[in-house]
Amino acid sequence: MSDLPRKAVTRTAKLAALPLGFAGRATWGLGKRIGGKSAEIVGRELQQRTAEQLFKVLGELKGGAMKFGQAMSVFESALPEEVAGPYRAALTKLQEAAPPMPTRTVHSVLEERLGEDWSELFVEFEDKPSAAASIGQVHRGVWHDGREVAVKVQYPGAGEALLSDLTQLSRFARLLGPLIPGMDIKPLIAELRDRVSEELDYGLEAQAQKAHAEEFAGDPDVLVPAVVHQCDQVLVTEWIDGIPLSEVIADGTQEQRDRAGQLLARFLFSGPARTGLLHADPHPGNFRLLPDEKNGWRLGVLDFGTVDRLPGGLPLPIGDSLRMTLDGEAEAVYELLCEEGFVKESIDLEPDAVLDYLLPIIEPAQADEFTFTRGWMRSQAARVADPRSPAHQLGKRLNLPPAYLLIHRVTLSTIGVLCQLGATVRLRDELEEWLPGFVPDEELLDEEDAAAEA
Numbered sequence: 001m002s003d004l005p006r007k008a009v010t011r012t013a014k015l016a017a018l019p020l021g022f023a024g025r026a027t028w029g030l031g032k033r034i035g036g037k038s039a040e041i042v043g044r045e046l047q048q049r050t051a052e053q054l055f056k057v058l059g060e061l062k063g064g065a066m067k068f069g070q071a072m073s074v075f076e077s078a079l080p081e082e083v084a085g086p087y088r089a090a091l092t093k094l095q096e097a098a099p100p101m102p103t104r105t106v107h108s109v110l111e112e113r114l115g116e117d118w119s120e121l122f123v124e125f126e127d128k129p130s131a132a133a134s135i136g137q138v139h140r141g142v143w144h145d146g147r148e149v150a151v152k153v154q155y156p157g158a159g160e161a162l163l164s165d166l167t168q169l170s171r172f173a174r175l176l177g178p179l180i181p182g183m184d185i186k187p188l189i190a191e192l193r194d195r196v197s198e199e200l201d202y203g204l205e206a207q208a209q210k211a212h213a214e215e216f217a218g219d220p221d222v223l224v225p226a227v228v229h230q231c232d233q234v235l236v237t238e239w240i241d242g243i244p245l246s247e248v249i250a251d252g253t254q255e256q257r258d259r260a261g262q263l264l265a266r267f268l269f270s271g272p273a274r275t276g277l278l279h280a281d282p283h284p285g286n287f288r289l290l291p292d293e294k295n296g297w298r299l300g301v302l303d304f305g306t307v308d309r310l311p312g313g314l315p316l317p318i319g320d321s322l323r324m325t326l327d328g329e330a331e332a333v334y335e336l337l338c339e340e341g342f343v344k345e346s347i348d349l350e351p352d353a354v355l356d357y358l359l360p361i362i363e364p365a366q367a368d369e370f371t372f373t374r375g376w377m378r379s380q381a382a383r384v385a386d387p388r389s390p391a392h393q394l395g396k397r398l399n400l401p402p403a404y405l406l407i408h409r410v411t412l413s414t415i416g417v418l419c420q421l422g423a424t425v426r427l428r429d430e431l432e433e434w435l436p437g438f439v440p441d442e443e444l445l446d447e448e449d450a451a452a453e454a
Contacts, residue, residue, distance in 0.1 A: 100137055101155060103127045109153050113234045120144070121229075125151070131285070135162065135199060135305075140239060148239035149228050152202070159200050166193045191405055195280075199305040206230035208277055208304040209237065215274045221263050222270075223290060223300045240300045242288030249284060249420045256297065260289050261372065261423025262430075263299035268414050269314070269434035278308040280406050282413045284420070308406040312436075315403070319437025325362060330355040341401040349397060357394045364415075369426045372418035 106127065110118045119125065123142040130150070131138040135158040139151045155161070170189045198204055212224040225238040245264075248256050264287065272278045279286075281303055288300035317340050324333045334351035337343050343354075361380060364370040383391045400408060418425060431438045 100129045100132050101153070105156065106137075106139070106153055109156065109233055110151075113231050122149075136233075141236075143228055143236065147228065149236050150225070150239045152235040152237070154200070154202065154233040159196065162196045162200070163193065166196070187400075187405070191409065195306050198307075202230055202233065202235045202305075205303075205305045206235055208307045211275045211277060212271070212279075212301070212304060220292075220295050221298055222267050223298050225300070225302070240288060240290065240302075242290040242300045245284035245287040245289065245417070245421075248289055249417075252289075252421075254422075256289060257421045257423045258425070259297045260287070260299065261418045261421045261425045263297070264414060264417060264421075264423075265425050265427055265430045266434075267299060267301060268410070269430045272308075272310045273313040273434045273436075276309065276311045276313065277304075278310055278314075278407065278410060279304060280306040280308050280410050282410055282417060284417055308410070310407075314407065314435060316437045318404075318407070319431070319435040319439075322362060322365060322431070322435070323438050323440065325355060325358050326366060328355065333358070337398075340404075342399055342404075343397075344399050347397050347399075349394065353390065353394055357391050360391075364425070364427045365431055366428075368428060369424055371422070371424040372415065373422055374419050377416065377419040 106129075114121060121144050123144060123146065125141040126139050128139075129137040130140045136152050136154040139153065141149050141151050143149045166189050170186060170193075206227045209224065210227050213226045216222045216224045223240060225240050227235070227237050229236040243252070243256070245260060248260050252260070264282070267279070268282070279301065286301065286303045288302070290298045290300050292298045317336055321333055321336050321340075324336070330351035334343070334349065334354050337354065338345075343349060360383065363376075364372065383389055384395050386392050
């Protein structure tokens, strides 16, 4: 397997060929239909061929191409079932693996960053990677103090590749749009570009992981591996075993699915409250389900390369607006959305229409427990994507302020994973515990008074 292609012209040529491939397959499909094959059969073959080419290219190129593929993979639940099948396998492959770097390249990076005697830092070091991702790959080893470790090595030229890929992908974002109904691809690519420099900085990643590891040390529900060593292009952390969430999605028991879903929701909302940081890369490859004698299962969390810094936790208006929406306070919700910039000054909307738009989306927060399904996700995507629907017309007139962009994507991505899991989750419990503003201040005071009296 060759190195990560570093020449922009090479990567650009591969990505530029994708739209031509899409057009070629459409012509092939027309020919098949003229030849007598049914539209349904041809459509499925066309989807499968498109998926195979798209994600084969994204996976081979790694860099920004694969990062984009991973970001999209959590939204496959939104695809109509007759379309989702061919995509599902190709998409989920990107969550756990990609073609590896040659051993000589890995050794070269380690020698440059850790010194000529780098191998003496390890009792053992496995040359075959245990996982490969968009900007680096992970090797299993044993540190000189006896700890099992994960050694993350950044691909040479990863930064150039990331920017080149995402620039090229943005040029034909409209062609990629139909892959995920109701989702605007271009802002996703722009947001990924904005995060490039942070993700390449293993020093920032080490800081974020240390903060989480310290806060969640001894936690009964969440395990974050400690940072062992960090330098430019190399990050060494403690190794954790467990079942990758992609395997739970494919073959897990309902107990595993429900527990993984509950812990994923708990980590999403408790992380910012406890650390001031939001883990912003919630695709299944970054999570493990770990057996635990006391609680059955714990959630192992990996890869803190992309985080949103929220010193006060999640913004108070999120909890306030969610609570008021559930209470049917249309005027108050609309006023808050205007204040926060979700409705621009030049736009005038009916508060009741806004409430009708929001209520189906926040259905999981209404019940004591909610079962997330692909069917529910598809219904939400179809409602927003259908140009004839009032939801589509209203959604086009809403605005997403920059401060909420990453929070929005992380929340949607997490919901996508919960739907892939088919998990039954007590989401309201997590919101009441961790989301500022969701429980009114007077209710908190009443609970404190009751506890003091008891």
